[in-house]
Amino acid sequence: MKYLITLVTALATVMVTTTAQAFCGFYVAKADTSLFNRASQVVLVRDDDRTVITMANDFEGEVEDFAVVIPVPTRIEREQINVGDRAVIQHLDAYTSPRLVEYHDGNPCHRYELEERMKSDADLPAAAAQLRRSAKSQGVTIEASYTVGEYDILILSAKESSGLIRWLNDNDYKLPRGAKRVVDSYLGQGMRFFVAKVNVEEQSKLGYQYLRPLQVAYESNKFMLPIRLGTLNAKGKQELYVYALTRTGRVETTNYRTVKLPTNVEVPEFVEGEFADFYRDMFARQTEKENGRAVFLEYAWDMAWCDPCAADPLSSKELRKLGVFWIDERDARDKRSIVPQAQNVFVTRLHVSYDAEHFPEDLMFQETGDRQNYQGRYVIRHPWKGEASCDITQYEASVRERQEREAQLLASMTGWDIGDIRKKIPFAGGIQPANENEPWWKRIWN
Amino acid sequence: MVSISRLRDPRYYQVAVLATLLGIGVLALDFGIHWQNAVAILLTAQAVQYLGTRLAGLPRFDPLSALITSLSLTLLLRTELPLLAVAAAMIAIGSKFLLRVRGKHVFNPANVALVTLMLLSDRAWVSSGQWGSAAIGAFGLACLGFLVLTRAKRAETTIAFLIGYAALLFGRALWLGDPLSIPVHQLQNGALLIFAFFMISDPKTTPNAARGRVAYALLVATVAFTIQFIFYQPNGPILALILCAPLVPVIDALLQGTHYRWEKPDAHSSAHPKGV
Structure with missing residues (x-):
């Protein structure tokens, strides 16, 4: 039996090890996206009407049965689709993750001495998906079909709204209940679809052991992310991370509340060993407080720097890979500087736990003029444990x-x-x- | 007697409701409103109002309307730059004195300031999603707002706008085959209700005749819907109001009605001769 996974491609997330010294406090662990199951990650690069979207998720299963239906706000052509680099998304994840920093109380008998210690986060094991051969398409409503990287891309004719559904049914894909209704609604709103399947031959030729993220560049006045298909076949709530890269300032949702998570909070020492549980439970609690209807801000920062750094800022080259088209190509190629400073890129990391009941409508965004920096930062202060030479x-x-x-x-x-x-x-x-x-x-x- | 006639002025209720909303926004919803901006807006608005009163040779200085505009701007305008907040207050109050047709100002002051700043600067914005969609909250807003309106005796503008906008949203959902939870969610928006109850309803910038006001409200609803759901741009209602405002003098020329005066909310009651 075949399965239909909607919205984003499948991907097992592997974490990078990062050890970074910071100006004040030290970074010891991060609540990266691997904490949450069924997490999708989307990078949205946007300036005026130009958009580049990069999509990845943690699909685990047989790739031969895998297809992804991606709604896009406009008609697209072959050159607009690209296969991205997973490492760049991982870097972006690490850079924007909520962070735990620690301080050590000085010897209370020598008030002004301060001892600090640096730690690094632990490696997390990588999960690799086993790959097999994918089915051939035999649909009648396919407008164009070609291979991009390890994917077979099928752009479907939208002249008849039932075309997509019929093609999927003809090809034995199991459709979630209610899919036709949502597809019809999207078509009515002028949106188009493409289907991506893994071409296993191409994949083995390329030598990748995992699925790389898909990228689409398009021009549309709709600054939005279609999430409705994703709510149909989901078991329970789904986790979604949106990294918005814009020129001016923070991005927020216009049809749901965007809420800052509690930050700069001192937590007990033992949280160091339970940071993942702490962050997950805090996120769940805050979601509950907002009646399950809020999008949470986890990071908002000028890409040129960070403090404390969970990972180095992304280089101009990496940002170009994600589709930040306003960065000069020459900057991106320049490898001489050790830490290339990206200019005019503001990153917003949004995290939402959603289902159809609490998020009936797609996420609509706007870019604001807010350039205030925000990060999820949790602080451990270790008391002095040495010998005391005074009372x-x-x-x-x-x-x-x-x-x-x-x-x-x-x-x-x-x-x-x-x-x-x-x-x-x-x-x-x-x-x-x-x-x-x-x-x-x-x-x-x- | 002075105090009773003052209480008849609906603007006192409006100030109370807007201040309550501001309190909810800051304390419960964490709006991130900077107090520096609020102070800058408040002081600038009063200063420009005073200056305008003197230059226009008006009989007395009336701080109340400028206060309401200040509260609306503080609630809706977001910016990190206090200078932009000052500019907003100057544009808002200045427009009342400078952009006038047949003795009425053309634009709602807060509205014209918001749109001007959004168009001219990329550092000012309106956060329409920040009110959330908690049904109880929306209901509370609606009730409080209605109180203001019944005092202002011009509820038909708000009612016509809301009915027109809701009809378009439900019509869209039916046409697309969407579940009705979508238009319901779109209507449960605090910013939309604030617009309907406190901005479009402004008796000073709506047509004088009741029929004219209903037609005007339906027009604004249609334009707002077009901006929001056909052009997919945020802040549809606020932009629609500015686009439609120049039509008010035209509607006034076509349909006769009474020019609204704040101090005499019963100006069109039987105590006064008809047609004045």
Whole structure:
């Protein structure tokens, strides 16, 4: 049986190892997109009506059964489709990931000494999909068919709205329920489709062990991302990351709320080992707080720099690969400079967990004039653990106060049980601070 | 007696409602409104209002309308640059004194400022999605807004606009075969309701005759829909209002009605001779 995966191509995400020193605080781990299952990543490069979209997702399964139907806002031709470089998306993911930084309290007896330590994140294993031969197309409504990289691309005639559905049915693709309705609606809005299937022969010739992202360049006044097909065959909510690369400023959705996640928050030390769980639960909690109807901002920054850096900014060459067409070609080719500075590129990372119930309409975007930098940054402050050469009772009391404050904040951000959190915190001086929520009489005769 | 006649002025209610919305926006919805911008808009608007009053030789300085415009601008205009906020307030209040036809200003002040800045600068924008679509919130806005309108006795503009816009959205959904949750979601937009209740309803810039106002509201709804769903551009209603505003003097010339005065909301009641 064949399966139809909608919206984006399949891809197993592999993480890059990054170790980067930062100006203040050190980067130790990142909540990259591999934390979330069924995650799709889309890069949207946009200036005026010109758009370049790059699509990747974490499809795992038999590629021979794999086809992706991609709605695009306009008619497209062969030269407008390209196969991208997965490493660049991974780099963009790493660069824009929410980050955990750590500080170490100085010796309380020597107030102004500060000790800092650097850590790097761990490697994550790569998953490789096994590839087999794909089926041949035999549809009647195909307008053009050609091979781009490892993909067979089929551009379908849109003269009859049932053409696409009929072709897919004729070719034994399993269509999710309600697909015809959505396809008809898109056609009514002037949108067009193409189908991409993996050409296994080409793929083995090219030697790739995974599916590379597909790219499409088009010109359209619609600054949007069609998500409705993606909600049809999904089991539960789907995770989507949108990286918008624009010339002026931050990108936001115009038909859903775009909300900043809590940031610059101090968290207890143990979160270092549970950063993935922390971030996932905090994201779920914040989504719930917005009734499941918000798009979240995870990063907004001028591409020329970062602080602290989860990864180096993308080079001009990498940005050209993603389709940032306003960067000078000469800059992109210039390999002499060690860290090429990309000019006039503002990156916005949006993260949304969506389903049909909470996101009935496609995501519509606009570019704003907001150039304020924003990043998801979580801070660990390690108390001084060395030998004390003076009376540190006061210092310990202030650390306990801080630890308790961090515990309460963590509980409210993630919905974790405050009691469990407190158990994991090594309170300074070994003294558990008084629990404010505990009934007052419990402490009378202790 | 002075205090009673003051309470009859619907603008006091309007100030209260807009201030409440501003409070909700800042405290509950995290709008990211900079207080510097708010202060800049408030002070500039009053200064220009005062200057305009003196230069136009008006009998007395009235800070209330400029205050309402300031609140609308603070709610809708987003910018990182306080200078643009100052420019917005100058354009808004200045347009009231400079762009006049037959004793009425042509454009809604906040509207003309928003559109001018959006067109001339890429550092100013309107965040129409930031109100979210929480049904209860939208309902609350609608009720509060309606209170203002009933005092202003010009509810038909708002009602006609909302009905016209909703009809177009539902018509589009039916034509495309979309689920009705889509037009419902499109209507549950706080920014749309603020536009309908506080911007298009401005009695100073709508036609004098009731029939004219209904026709005008339906026209704005159609143009807004066209911008938003045929040209796929954001801020359809705000752009539509500016495009349609020059037609108001034409409608006034064709259909007779009463020129609205804030201080006498009952100006067209039986206490006054007909046709004035």
